[in-house]
Amino acid sequence: MISHPILSVRNLSVEFRTRQGTVNAVNDVSLTLRKGQTVAIVGESGSGKSVTSYAVMRILDRAGHISSGSAEFSGIRLDQAPESQLKDLRGREISMIFQNPRAALNPIRPVGQQIADVLIEHSQATRATAREKAIEALRRVRIGNPEERFSAYPFELSGGMCQRVVIAMALACNPQILIADEPTTGLDVTTQRAVMDLIRDLTKSNGMASILITHDLGLAGEYCDNIVVMERGRVVESGTPHELFLHPRHPYTRRLVKATPHHAENLKALLADTVSPVREIDSVTSERSDSHQSGFAREVSPPVLEVIDLRKEFPRARTMRDWMRGEKPPPFVAVDSISFKIFPGESIGLVGESGCGKSTTSAMIARLLDPSAGSIWFRGKDISLFKTSEFAQGMLRAKLQMVFQDPTESLNPRTTAEQAIADPLIHLLQITDRREIRTRVKALADQVGLEPALLPRLPHQLSGGQKARVGIARALASAPDLLILDEPTAALDVSVQAVVLNLLADLKERLGMAYLFVSHDLEVVRLLCDRVLVMRGGRIIEAGPTKQVFDNPREEYTRELLAAAPRFLDGVPQ
């Protein structure tokens, strides 16, 4: 079915004026979007995929402008149209949804009202009919109890539901094009599937065309008709998922396909042919025998971390009814008396949906949060006895570090990348010599693949992947024994993820570091972790060696989780 193109971008180039000169963010990019089609723009962070769509919607930063090329929508030249015409088009004909749904919603306005606002703004409803139409929109995005949820505030909804509200707002006026910029990054795997299925179904039923911007090749492969691969501002290859995955032509595409962890046998297989692993890790068989050996050694050496009956309760506020009855409401139990051990050099995966208590568990182990009950034994000492503030200064702090989930939030907006990485060197390792600090920072940046030119930059000048790397370098600075990683590679491109995972594996071998790897991405857990713990509702419902749990899950819930991961070319032989 060949329909005429609804959006046609030809030789588009975008430049940014910065103090260091002009940056060519997008160079000569062309793509075509037809009605009913879904096109994916896949690329690493900093490749210009988001900037391309911002340029099409004309919502670039004030330092950016379209330097050449054109973007045509239904005969209208978007790059030349006046602002008044664009305001009309945005939301009504071309809609966009962004990565962080909470940032896209007004936190002090009920979600239903926000949908109604969009409708009224584009004259799709009057004040009298807006409420009805907004509730209908909520129903269409499969939010249960839409009448009640109309007056809910964004903070009362989960991340997945907020994203659905944003989708409802975007689709409220039945636009012809929907641009989705990383809509499911940060959502857990079951919610991701639900949101992507929703976008696909609505696209089909409304006869829309959509552009999906993502760094997840697997996701693009499952949901899109056509994939455009971008690198450093240029389009390097485009084609159907079948063509790209089975017969990639450009070396960059080949690297991307190889680095996507679906169906990979081991971590080394993720790396491109030209990149050698930092240290030679032999074939698959020796890796398995390694783990057997270290498994034997493990049983003999004491665990680096032992958690016994760890529990965290959050008190619930008393309502008027409780006052009248003279009762106290039962506290909310986030973590329900869990126990597990981590041995030196072992990596444990902690998986589960959002809200299951894994972040609370990792915060307690990292001693950023006080447990309500239970004990945490680290290197032979019960660290749950220390108060959070005492532990910050103690000797053990250097040996127990954490990498955070949201790279943007985990960096001080005022300090450069170099200062952020140097912070633990100065305060934990008490290094005072400036030159030594600088050398160490460079070495750490090198280890995580961060170019030295990026070190003097502030966080808002770095891309998401670069920020994530700074966070990892910072955590490694004090050479910890146990590293807690809270979704560290979620924001990273697959090729960088491959390098970082191999780095983590290598460090594990060399330094005997143990990991607690909290993640939604089951493929990554499968490759990196020796054992896996599945959490649900604050309890560990299944635990065991990774291969065993993934190949023969005992629990129904584990099976559900495994089934929700994006299927990479189902049924196509690799």
Next chain:
Amino acid sequence: MAKPLAHLRYVMASNPVTFLAFTLFGLMVFLGIFGPWIVPYDPLASTPTAALKPPSWQHWFGTDQVGRDVFSRVITATRLDLLISVSAVAMSFVIGGALGALSGFLGGWTDRILGRILDTIMAFPLFVLAMGIVAASGNTVENVVLATAIINLPFYARVARAEVATRRHAGWVQAAKLAGNSDLIILFGRIVPNILPPMMVQISLNMGWAILNAAGLSFIGLGVRPPTPEWGIMVAEGASYIVSGEWWLALFPGLALMTAVFTFNLMGDGMRDLVDPARRT
């Protein structure tokens, strides 16, 4: 030192309004420092024969009721007015900001008690408080500065408290804890620098207010007293002459006040641009 200067030049180049504001402020500071030496007449010298002369080539702003040159007095007054407002605002900013930051970071009882103290301060009208302080410890300029500083304290405390509370649970604060920083360093070394942009805007708005406060207080006789030249007193004394047609006594000091407040308000944006790292492209 080169980087902050380069950044200043960049900020001024990208926004002409900021440039205008900083230029005017620079002029005010210059007059404040060198004013008394460059004025044509002694601001205190009275020549009764030349009293109430309208603006002319000898007396650009005319003369007042005892023959003093209004122009010289307006220029000389810059120093005193700037001193009063800058010191009052500086005191408010430092003390109010620190209290607010502690309140926002620690929460709990600290927050509640400090909040009620601030409420009490906010309940006082400026003039009543100033009169109280003056009655207790004498009618001096220092006491007027103190009164102005106390009155403006709650505004800084509120802004600081809100901004710190928002950032208290941020990822980078947790990361700083992981890197071994003590709570005190985290609060004053990390969080407070991050809340400077909104505080800068508060400062600039407040400077205008502080000048008006000082002028108002001297209008009713507290603090600065004649014959010391100060814009507020000059407006007060000149007010009664407007009716009889000698408009220049009150107009020119009033214009100076207006220009000063205008400059400070315009500077707010510029100050924020200077301090906010996100503005650096």
